[in-house]
Amino acid sequence: MTILDGKKTSNDIKNEITAIVDEMKANGEKVPHLAAVIVGNDGASLTYVGSKVRACERVGFESTMVRLPNTTSETELLREIKKLNDNPDIDGFIVQLPLPEQIDTQKVLMNIDPDKDVDGFHPTNFGRMALDMSTFIPATPFGILELLDRYDVATKGKHTVVIGRSHIVGRPMSILMGRRGFPGNSTVTLTHSHTKNITQITSQADIIITALGVPGFLKAEMVKDDAVIIDVGITRVPDETKERGYYITGDVDFENVSKKASHITPVPGGVGPMTIAMLLKNTLLARERHRVAGK
């Protein structure tokens, strides 16, 4: 059984990006600049955005964090987005999700300049991804592809079962695994809350990608021998005995499923760190596009 080590792989990627940024600096070029917008005080979101900003510092990018109160109106947020769209110094930015309920998420995402949409959530970029065109691939699915690639996990002709159809992970993942090329060329089944007999489906899977947010959902009896298991779930479970007051766990019963799997991602230290590394990669791509365009 091979652990798909996202912590190590994301560090390798960050080192590769650092080397590129060092060269940019040596050549007197502008370095990539990522901005992150966060609305409200959700603990997990603040942690994620903090990690994204720290990762920028680590590789030598510039970063800007825009913090807005939970009471921010849609109009106010759209005004901030316009500022970032119009600011030539910003190469790419993200709006951390989820947003407070008074704000229409889809409307916000559609107002991000697709050229700066390093999350790849704008319909233009999502469509380009589905059509095999060059684009920003959403960071979590992109991170999973990168892990499969770097560990040389075969995907061609395999049956990939995706659990969960979120716009951020499940839906794009189901498209990407069926695309031509590697990683891809899989036969994909996308399962969700209305799927019947899920065990019957998962137990036929060569690759299972689970993005539900239900701790321990995927049990050993749902998995066939030598399956590849990708766990995207990150749930904070309250635990008084921990200093932080919680522990992090995934969708997979790791102890038992790992005994059957050929490859498996741990939580924490699997897909999570890869998401951040691939956001940096997308920001580097945004900078490169702007440089070529003379911006």
Ligand code: GUN
């Ligand atoms: N919330 C959970 N994952 C993500 C992500 O990849 N990007 C953004 N913007 N928000 C998220």
